[in-house]
Structures are given as C-alpha cells and as structure tokens.
Amino acid sequence: xxDFGGWDMPVQYSGLIDEHRTVRTAVGLFxxxxxxxxxxxxxxxxxxxxxxxxxxxxxxxxxxxxxxxLLYEHGGFVDDILVHKVAGDHYFLCVNASxxxxxxxxxxxxxxxxxxxxxxxxxxxxxxxQGLRGLDTLQKLTELELPAIQxxxxxDGDVSGTAARIARTGYTGEDGFEIYIAxxxxxxxxxxxxxxxxxFGIKPAxxxxxxxxxxxxxxxxxxxxxxxxxxxxxxxxxxIVKLKKGDFIGREALxxxxxxxxxxKLIGFxxxxxxxxxxxxxxxxxxxxxxxxTSGGPAPTLNKNIGLCYLPSEHAxxxxxxxxxxxxxxxxxxxxxxxxxxxAK
Amino acid sequence: MTYPENxxxxxxxxxxxxxxDTGTIGISFHAQKELGDIVYVDLPKVGATAEKGKTIGSVxxxxxxxxxxxxxxxxxxxxxxLLTTSPEKLNEDPHxxxxxxxxxxxxxxEVGELMSAADYAAYAGDE
Numbered sequence: 165x166x167d168f169g170g171w172d173m174p175v176q177y178s179g180l181i182d183e184h185r186t187v188r189t190a191v192g193l194f195x196x197x198x199x200x201x202x203x204x205x206x207x208x209x210x211x212x213x214x215x216x217x218x219x220x221x222x223x224x225x226x227x228x229x230x231x232x233x234l235l236y237e238h239g240g241f242v243d244d245i246l247v248h249k250v251a252g253d254h255y256f257l258c259v260n261a262s263x264x265x266x267x268x269x270x271x272x273x274x275x276x277x278x279x280x281x282x283x284x285x286x287x288x289x290x291x292x293x294q295g296l297r298g299l300d301t302l303q304k305l306t307e308l309e310l311p312a313i314q315x316x317x318x319x320d321g322d323v324s325g326t327a328a329r330i331a332r333t334g335y336t337g338e339d340g341f342e343i344y345i346a347x348x349x350x351x352x353x354x355x356x357x358x359x360x361x362x363x364f365g366i367k368p369a370x371x372x373x374x375x376x377x378x379x380x381x382x383x384x385x386x387x388x389x390x391x392x393x394x395x396x397x398x399x400x401x402x403x404i405v406k407l408k409k410g411d412f413i414g415r416e417a418l419x420x421x422x423x424x425x426x427x428x429k430l431i432g433f434x435x436x437x438x439x440x441x442x443x444x445x446x447x448x449x450x451x452x453x454x455x456x457x458t459s460g461g462p463a464p465t466l467n468k469n470i471g472l473c474y475l476p477s478e479h480a481x482x483x484x485x486x487x488x489x490x491x492x493x494x495x496x497x498x499x500x501x502x503x504x505x506x507x508a509k
Numbered sequence: 510m511t512y513p514e515n516x517x518x519x520x521x522x523x524x525x526x527x528x529x530d531t532g533t534i535g536i537s538f539h540a541q542k543e544l545g546d547i548v549y550v551d552l553p554k555v556g557a558t559a560e561k562g563k564t565i566g567s568v569x570x571x572x573x574x575x576x577x578x579x580x581x582x583x584x585x586x587x588x589x590x591l592l593t594t595s596p597e598k599l600n601e602d603p604h605x606x607x608x609x610x611x612x613x614x615x616x617x618x619e620v621g622e623l624m625s626a627a628d629y630a631a632y633a634g635d636e
Contacts, residue, residue, distance in 0.1 A: 175545075175572060176545055176572075179545060179546055180545050180546050180570075180571045180572060181546040181571060182546075372545070372571065372572045375572075376571060438549075439549070439551075440548070440549055440569055440574075442574065461571060461572070462548045462549075462571050464571065469549075491551075491567065491574075
C-alpha cells in the first residue's frame with residue numbers, strides 16, 4: 165500500500181504486469197474511490213462550467229460526458245476533469261483526488277452565476293471495471309442495458325440493487341465502465357463484481373497498472389504531463405480547448421500563446437538503448453539539456469520502454485534521436501507517434 | 510520464506526555466498542517481492558571494484574528503480590549474463606540461477622558483519 169494524496173492505495177495485487185495484461189485481454193477491477201466529485205446545480209450551471217472548463221459543455225446532451233481542463237488565468241492547468249451532464253441544470257464533475265479541494269475553491273471562487281457548487285467527494289465511491297469483458301461482468305449486476313450506453317455516455321441506474329451512476333469512461337485505453345456509488349455500498353459491490361467477473365478472468369488491479377495502462381494510451385496525468393505551468397497547447401490537448409465557445413478562464417493566455425507560437429511540446433519516445441527513461445529524467449538533444457521525461461517506464465503490452473517528454477518545439481518531431489539521462493549516463497531513444505497503444509475497435 | 514543458511518545478508522536485502530575467496534552476490538526473495546516484476550538489471554563490468562556499502566548496479570521493476578549495494582569489497586570477476594536477456598529470472602529464482610555477480614574478496618572479514626539467515630528472515634519479516 166502507498167499513500168496517495170492521503171489515501172491508502174494498493175500499487176499492485178497479483179503483480180503489475182499480470183494486472184495490466186488482464187485489463188488488456190479480459191477485465192480488471194480498480195478501486196478509484198480517491199477520485200473527487202463536484203456537483204454544479206442551478207439554472208446557470210452550464211454558464212459556470214463553460215466559464216471554467218476549456219471544452220464546450222454546451223455540446224453535451226443529458227447523459228453524456230466530456231474530458232476537459234480547468235485553467236488558471238495564465239493558461240496553466242488547475243486540473244483535468246470529466247464533465248457529466250446529468251440534467252440541463254445539473255453537471256457532475258469528476259476530478260483528481262489530490263486536487264479536489266483546490267478545484268472546489270477555484271470553482272466556488274469564480275461562481276458569479278445562479279448555481280451552487282458542492283464538494284461531493286465524500287458522497288461517492290468509484291469503482292472502474294475496465295477491459296473487453298467489463299461489459300459482460302457489469303451487465304450481470306445491473307438492470308440497465310449497458311450496450312445502449314455509448315462511449316463517453318452514462319446512465320443512472322443500479323448495481324447490485326444499489327443506486328449507481330454508470331459511465332462508459334475509463335483511464336486504461338480499453339472499453340469499460342466507471343461506477344459511482346455510495347461509499348458504504350462499495351465493499352459489497354467490489355466483492356460482487358469480482359464474483360460476477362470470475363468467469364471472464366477478472367482480477368483486481370492497482371495504481372501501478374492504472375499508470376502503465378494510461379501511459380500506453382497516452383492519457384495525461386496531473387503533476388506529470390499537465391500542471392500549473394503547462395498549457396493545453398503544450399500538452400497536446402488542443403482538442404479539449406474550444407476558443408470559439410466564448411470567454412473562459414485562461415482563454416486570453418491561450419490565444420496569446422497560440423499567436424506567439426509554442427516553445428515546447430509534449431512528445432512520445434521509445435528507448436532504443438539499454439535503459440529505462442523514467443519520470444523526471446533529463447532529456448538531451450545533440451548532447452545538450454533540452455527537456456524532461458513526464459512519465460516513462462516499461463510498456464507491458466508492447467514489451468518496449470516508452471515515455472512522454474517535453475522538448476523544445478524545434479526538436480519535437482517524430483523520428484528524432486534523443487538521449488535520456490539514466491543515472492548520469494545518456495541512453496538513446498527516438499521520438500515516436502502516440503498513442504503507443506490503441507485498442508481494436 | 511526459507512532463506513539459505515549458507516548465505517549472509519545485508520539490510521539492503523542483498524545476499525552473499527562465500528566459497529574460498531569468491532563471493533557470489535544476489536538480491537533476496539524479499540527484495541524481488543517488494544520490487545515486483547523485474548524488467549531490467551544493470552550490473553557492473555568484470556574488473557570493476559566493488560566497495561562495501563557503495564552502489565554497484567541497479568534493479569528496475571515496472572514501477573521503480575532500486576540500487577544494488579555491494580555487500581562486500583573486491584574485484585568483480587564474473588557477472589550473470591542471464592539477467593541481461595531474462596531479468597524476470599530475478600523474480601523466479603533470486604537465491605539461485607539469478608545471482609548478480611561474483612567478486613574476489615579483498616576484505617574477507619567484512620562477511621562477519623552481515624546477518625545470518627535467521628536474523629535476516631526476522632529482519633525482512635516475511636517468514
């Protein structure tokens with residue numbers, strides 16, 4: 165167990181590689197109750213969400229979810245979030261555990277609209293059922309017709325006879341579901357899911373596998389690819405920024421940065437030399453310091469050592485040889501297209 | 510876990526087997542279990558000097574890097590090439606086929622400062 169933002173979290177159960185491969189080939193179960201939840205309710209809930217988040221929440225239909233960013237005025241990330249439209253006057257935000265209070269303060273401080281903001285993390289536990297057989301597993305425990313829920317959509321219903329919000333979302337690059345339930349029901353539902361998934365080869369999976377799975381799929385992790393000093397343009401997240409939707413916090417800075425051009429960009433790499441580039445390692449180009457690794461390590465699905473790094477824009481092109489400084493020794497790597505892994509549709 | 514009686518152990522979870530003036534060095538069952546799936550082993554070169562307590566290589570699992578500290582001093586006389594191609598052997602057989610390297614002991618008395626199997630088992634706490 166490790167301390168993760170004040171939560172005791174298992175890094176692994178049966179073994180990181182085993183858990184990782186189980187999610188890619190069958191189904192894995194993650195306890196992600198540490199994730200935070202914030203509820204925005206009221207006639208002008210959409211106005212507040214769209215004033216704070218980079219993506220355009222007005223495009224959502226009821227029952228749809230959207231990946232988005234919360235930014236500071238200077239364009240750096242407060243957090244990355246999932247926005248769920250529960251009703252025209254009710255949005256449900258899923259945020260990072262360690263950022264929950266900061267996000268709530270940020271949102272509440274900018275609430276000049278006719279709506280209320282609730283820091284609701286204590287009312288929700290979250291369990292993720294991820295992988296090819298996630299649907300088959302969860303379907304055994306719910307009345308909802310899961311195939312009718314499309315990717316990045318959700319429905320309120322039941323799991324194991326308990327009220328649950330079931331979203332077809334995830335952080336693994338596989339099909340799967342994230343279930344929001346009352347905390348007191350979570351241990352029982354966890355056990356029920358393990359029993360229901362037994363015939364499909366379900367295994368519990370920890371933080372370690374969650375990290376390798378999301379890295380292969382090039383999903384950003386706050387504190388690594390994104391943070392207060394990094395903008396969505398730099399993090400290759402332009403797709404979550406909708407400048408045309410109107411004003412939002414950070415918009416002005418993003419417009420300026422777009423006009424001025426980027427000085428650095430996030431890019432993927434594969435180690436070609438013997439060694440593993442890891443989080444925080446320095447990156448050299450032509451023998452000189454140029455950037456840093458945001459996330460790096462072995463990719464269990466690919467049997468390669470991969471990573472993401474920031475490089476000066478002029479060097480951030482596919483196919484460039486770079487050096488990762490591994491314990492004071494430069495080890496060669498090459499920049500590659502991302503995502504590293506994409507599931508078959 | 511039963512730790513071999515003829516090995517001596519360090520607080521950093523290495524072991525050494527002394528045969529004549531040669532010490533064979535590895536990491537313990539406890540160490541490999543704590544590390545998880547081992548994917549990379551960085552070993553010293555033959556001819557390098559091992560200095561007791563100093564870093565002489567590293568073992569990497571998917572999630573972390575861990576230094577290897579020399580349990581005894583001496584010149585490195587052999588390294589286990591098996592670990593270059595099959596680092597996962599360290600998870601499977603840490604006290605046998607997956608030894609790390611051998612040294613010609615330069616200060617054999619250092620061995621006496623290391624833990625016995627029983628002491629180490631109590632220290633590692635995974636009996």
